[in-house]
Amino acid sequence: xxxxxxxxxxxxxxxxxxxxxxxxxxxxxxxxxxxxxxxxxxxxxxxxxxxxxxxxxxxxxxxxxxxxxxxxxxxxxxxxxxxxxxxxxxxxxxxxxxxxxxxxxxxxxxxxxxxxxxxxxxxxxxxxxxxxxxxxxxxxxxxxxxxxxxxxxxxxxxxxxxxxxxxxxxxxxxxxxxxxxxxxxxxxxxxxxxxxxxxxxxxxxxxxxxxxxxxxxxxxxxxxxxxxxxxxxxxxxxxxxxxxxxxxxxxxxxxxxxxxxxxxxxxxxxxxxxxxxxxxxxxxxxxxxxxxxxxxxxxxxxxx
Numbered sequence: 001x002x003x004x005x006x007x008x009x010x011x012x013x014x015x016x017x018x019x020x021x022x023x024x025x026x027x028x029x030x031x032x033x034x035x036x037x038x039x040x041x042x043x044x045x046x047x048x049x050x051x052x053x054x055x056x057x058x059x060x061x062x063x064x065x066x067x068x069x070x071x072x073x074x075x076x077x078x079x080x081x082x083x084x085x086x087x088x089x090x091x092x093x094x095x096x097x098x099x100x101x102x103x104x105x106x107x108x109x110x111x112x113x114x115x116x117x118x119x120x121x122x123x124x125x126x127x128x129x130x131x132x133x134x135x136x137x138x139x140x141x142x143x144x145x146x147x148x149x150x151x152x153x154x155x156x157x158x159x160x161x162x163x164x165x166x167x168x169x170x171x172x173x174x175x176x177x178x179x180x181x182x183x184x185x186x187x188x189x190x191x192x193x194x195x196x197x198x199x200x201x202x203x204x205x206x207x208x209x210x211x212x213x214x215x216x217x218x219x220x221x222x223x224x225x226x227x228x229x230x231x232x233x234x235x236x237x238x239x240x241x242x243x244x245x246x247x248x249x250x251x252x253x254x255x256x257x258x259x260x261x262x263x264x265x266x267x268x269x270x271x272x273x274x275x276x277x278x279x280x281x282x283x284x285x286x287x288x289x290x291x292x293x294x295x296x297x298x299x300x301x302x303x304x
Contacts, residue, residue: 001047003148003182003189003298005211006070008053008063009038010292012217012266013092015059025272034273037292038063039092040193040264042213043070045080046146046182053084054178054191056096066293082145083107085136085152088175088194089114089160097125104129109136111152111173117163136176147183152176153205156196158238175238179205187300189213193264196238198251206255211298214252216262216289219243219269219278239264242271242282253285257301260287 009015016037017026028034039057051070057063064070064081072079083106086093098121100106108131110118115133122133134142141151156175159165177192190209192202194217206212217239218224224237241247242262252260262282265271270278271289279289290296 001147001182002185003180003187004045004048005189005296005298006043006067007263007290007292007294008041008043008067009057009059010263010265010290011037011039012264012269013039013090014267015039016265016267016272018267021267023268025270026267028273035291037265037272041093041096042191042263043067043081044148044180044189045069046144046148046184049080050082050144050146051080052082052144052146052148053096055087055093055193056084056100057092058095058099060096060099063292077103079103081106083109083132085150085178086110086114087178087191088156088158089117089163090194091160091162093193094118094121097121101125101128105131107132107134109134109142109150109152111135111137111154111176113171113174117160136178137173149181149183151179153179153201155192155199155201156194156238158194158196177202177205179208182298182300185300187211187298189298194238195240195248197240198246198248202251203254206252206258209255209258210301211259211261211296212252212255213261213263214248215239215264216242216248216269216271217264217266219271221247223266223268239266242269243278249282249285249287252287256286259296259298262287262289265289 017029038059041057136152157170221241270276
């Protein structure tokens, strides 16, 4: 077997089109000129039977129902879903947990600050059916049913807006990237949908990967405009822009032998339009933009 991945959703928080946005891109999506997208989330398996979610978007019910491999059965309440790996505590990554309530025996992996801030939610969900809540940053990583070995790597300090800012030094464990390795084939997937800045950690992860799913939230650092975010670029929102000398496209270009895919596209991002110059530029660098529902396998390649 190989690692099988389904991109359940590929848009940033609010989805695309965003319900309260009348920009040209959102209007185009409503008119059917640009493909719509649900909020970012993916599912993966190492054996075709045991499936794991990476993040749980508010659109998870629609996403699961659109994916036959994740349909329930054969028993009335049987499900191939085994649990969720959270990269952070952002609302668009954790709200889907409430939709999954009542599914007994799920495991949720998250970093310590994320687990702590979700304590009230954890207590509420456990009243429906007990879940196991595990530390994603435990020494040595962890093994998922299906033959997948996972390690989590801190990549950011961004705290969700609903969390009061703590005093003292920022905790660098609020945002993590995941490295998922298939024991059978050695294939490696790296998943990092929220990254504020490039780091040596990301270089190490990309160097060891066969496929990298990376934060494509914003194309440029001033995309939202000063009227929306006075005196603050997109990096202040916790997302490294795609373009620019310090952008993620330039960094990913250092790894041409890996499959590279952008996910979590904001409704302002020109990459949403297949006919845009931005899309052509990214494609010229060999980086992909895939639609919701896209499925692929992680193929191990030669050492580079």
